Amino acid sequence: MxxxxxxxxxxxxxxxxxxxxxxxxxxxxxGLDPQAIFLNHGSFGATPKKVLQAQSVWQERLEAQPVQFMGEELPRALRAAAAELAQFVGAEPENLVFVENATGGINTVLRSLSFRPGDQIACTNHGYGAVRQALRYVCERWGAVLAEAQIPFPIAGPEQVLAAFAAILTPQTRLAVVDHLTSPTALIYPLAELVGLCRQRGIPVLVDGAHAPGVLPLELESLGADWYTGNAHKWLFAPKGCAFLWAAPHRQAQTHPLAISHGYGQGFTAEFDWVGTRDPSAWLAISAALAFIRELxxxxxxxxxxxxxxxxxxxxxxxxxxxxxxxxxxxxxxxxxxxxxxxxxxxxxxxxxxxxxxxxxxxxxxxxxxxxxxxxxxxxxxxxxxxxxxxxxxxxxxxxxxxxxxx
Ligand SMILES: Cc1ncc(COP(=O)(O)O)c(C=O)c1O
Missing domain, CATH: 3.90.1150.10 (Aspartate Aminotransferase, domain 1)
Incomplete structure (x- = not known):
C-alpha cells in the first residue's frame, strides 16, 4: 500500500x-443493471442487496404486530441505531437524530431559526441547488439577505475557499451554511478552518455534509459546528431515506423537526424520534449498512x-x-x-x-x-x-x- x-x-x-x-x-x-456502466454513485448512492434484505426484515417485524412494534420495539431500536451511527461519525448518541435526507436536515435547521430584516446568511456558490432554494425561501420569508461567496472553479487550493468566504462575513451575518463536500464541483472544503472563521466572529454554522459520511472520517463532537446534516444513503450504503442531523447541545432547544408531533417540548431526541407514522426501516437498516462497510x-x-x-x-x-x-x-x-x-x-x-x-x-x-x-x-x-x-x-x-x- x-x-x-x-x-x-x-x-x-x-x-x-x-x-x-x-x-x-x-x-x-x-441490483445495478449489469448492462450499464454506473459512474454516478454520488447522486443517490446504490444500496447492496444484503442491506435491502435487512431493511425488509425490519418491515416484516413491524407488520407482524404494528402496535407492539411502534410502541414498544421502535423507540429502543431507533436509539440503538442512532447510537451506532453516532459512533461512526464521532458523535454522542443523544446529539444525533434521524431525518429522511440532507434536504430535510438543512430545512429543519433553517426553518427552526428566526431572522430579522437585513440579517445576512452566508453560503457559497458551490452549494447544492435544493439547499440554495431553501435559503432563498427563508431569506424571502424574513427579509434576510443571502450572501454567496464566489469560490473559483478551477481552484488552486483550499485557501481560496477560505479567502472568498471570509470576504463575505459581516457583523450582520447570523448564520453560515457551508458544504463539507460540494455537489457540482466535488470539492472537499476546508471545513475545520471554515468553522473556525465563523466561530471567531460568533456566527453559528450549519454544515451540509450530504456527501461526507463514508467518504471522510468524521469527528462531529470536536468539529465546533452548531449543526451537521449528512446522508447515510449516499456513501454509507444505507437504504434511501436514511440521513441524520447532529446538533450541538446548546442548539438543541431551538431545533425542531419539520413536523411537530407528540415529543414536542420533551427534548431533542424525543421530538425527532416520533414525527408521525412512517416506515422507519431505512433508519433501522443502518446497522446492516455499517456492517457491510466494515466487512469491506x-x-x-x-x-x-x-x-x-x-x-x-x-x-x-x-x-x-x-x-x-x-x-x-x-x-x-x-x-x-x-x-x-x-x-x-x-x-x-x-x-x-x-x-x-x-x-x-x-x-x-x-x-x-x-x-x-x-x-x-x-x-x-x-x-x-x-x-x-x-x-x-x-x-x-x-x-x-x-x-x-x-x-
Ligand atoms: C451537497 C448536497 N447537499 C444536499 C443534497 C441533498 O441530498 P438529498 O437528496 O438526500 O436530500 C445533495 C444531494 O446530492 C448534495 O449533494
Whole structure:
C-alpha cells in the first residue's frame, strides 16, 4: 500500500492505494443493471442487496404486530441505531437524530431559526441547488439577505475557499451554511478552518455534509459546528431515506423537526424520534449498512475509491486533453472535470442546462453510461464517482464516448 504525498501532510486528505484497476467488490452484490456502466454513485448512492434484505426484515417485524412494534420495539431500536451511527461519525448518541435526507436536515435547521430584516446568511456558490432554494425561501420569508461567496472553479487550493468566504462575513451575518463536500464541483472544503472563521466572529454554522459520511472520517463532537446534516444513503450504503442531523447541545432547544408531533417540548431526541407514522426501516437498516462497510474495511474502501478516482481522473484528462480543475487533496470519491471545447460549443442555441441534459441522455441512451453532466460557471463538466464496484475500464469507455460528438 502506498500513500499519496499530499495525503501525508494533511489529516483531512484521503490516502491512495497502489492501484485500483479491478473492482474491490463483486457488482452482483448490488441490483445495478449489469448492462450499464454506473459512474454516478454520488447522486443517490446504490444500496447492496444484503442491506435491502435487512431493511425488509425490519418491515416484516413491524407488520407482524404494528402496535407492539411502534410502541414498544421502535423507540429502543431507533436509539440503538442512532447510537451506532453516532459512533461512526464521532458523535454522542443523544446529539444525533434521524431525518429522511440532507434536504430535510438543512430545512429543519433553517426553518427552526428566526431572522430579522437585513440579517445576512452566508453560503457559497458551490452549494447544492435544493439547499440554495431553501435559503432563498427563508431569506424571502424574513427579509434576510443571502450572501454567496464566489469560490473559483478551477481552484488552486483550499485557501481560496477560505479567502472568498471570509470576504463575505459581516457583523450582520447570523448564520453560515457551508458544504463539507460540494455537489457540482466535488470539492472537499476546508471545513475545520471554515468553522473556525465563523466561530471567531460568533456566527453559528450549519454544515451540509450530504456527501461526507463514508467518504471522510468524521469527528462531529470536536468539529465546533452548531449543526451537521449528512446522508447515510449516499456513501454509507444505507437504504434511501436514511440521513441524520447532529446538533450541538446548546442548539438543541431551538431545533425542531419539520413536523411537530407528540415529543414536542420533551427534548431533542424525543421530538425527532416520533414525527408521525412512517416506515422507519431505512433508519433501522443502518446497522446492516455499517456492517457491510466494515466487512469491506472502511480504510480499504477509502483507499480503493480514492485511488480509482485519481486514476480515472487522470485517464479522462489525458484523453480529453483537459487541465485538472482542482488539486488532488481536495478530492474524495468524486471529481468534476471539464468537457472539451467541442462539447462546450455543441448545440449552442440551447441553454446550458438543456445541453447538459441532452448530453447526459445521449451517454445513457447510446452508450449505457450513467454519469452526471453539470452546467456550472458557464461551462459543461462531467462528474465521475468511484465506488467499490467500479473499475478503470469503465472510465475508458466514458472517455471513448466523450471523444467525439454524436453523429
Ligand atoms: C451537497 C448536497 N447537499 C444536499 C443534497 C441533498 O441530498 P438529498 O437528496 O438526500 O436530500 C445533495 C444531494 O446530492 C448534495 O449533494
Amino acid at each position: 502506498s500513500f499519496s504525498s499530499s495525503a501525508r501532510s494533511d489529516p483531512c486528505c484521503l490516502e491512495a492505494a497502489a492501484s485500483a484497476e479491478a473492482p474491490l467488490c463483486d457488482r452482483s452484490l448490488w 474495511g472502511v480504510e480499504r474502501l477509502r483507499q480503493h475509491n480514492h485511488t480509482l478516482l485519481l486514476q480515472a481522473r487522470q485517464l479522462l484528462l489525458e484523453k480529453l486533453e483537459g487541465i485538472p480543475p482542482a488539486p488532488e487533496k481536495m478530492l474524495g470519491f468524486m471529481a468534476t472535470l471539464p468537457l472539451p471545447p467541442f462539447w462546450q460549443q455543441w448545440i449552442p442555441e440551447l441553454p446550458l442546462a438543456e445541453r447538459a441534459r441532452r448530453l447526459h441522455d445521449y451517454l445513457w441512451q447510446m452508450h449505457r453510461i450513467e454519469v452526471p453532466i453539470i452546467p456550472f460557471a458557464g461551462q459543461l463538466w462531467v462528474r465521475i464517482s468511484a465506488q467499490v464496484y467500479n473499475h478503470l475500464a469503465e472510465y475508458e469507455q466514458l472517455a471513448l464516448a466523450l471523444q467525439r460528438l454524436p453523429k
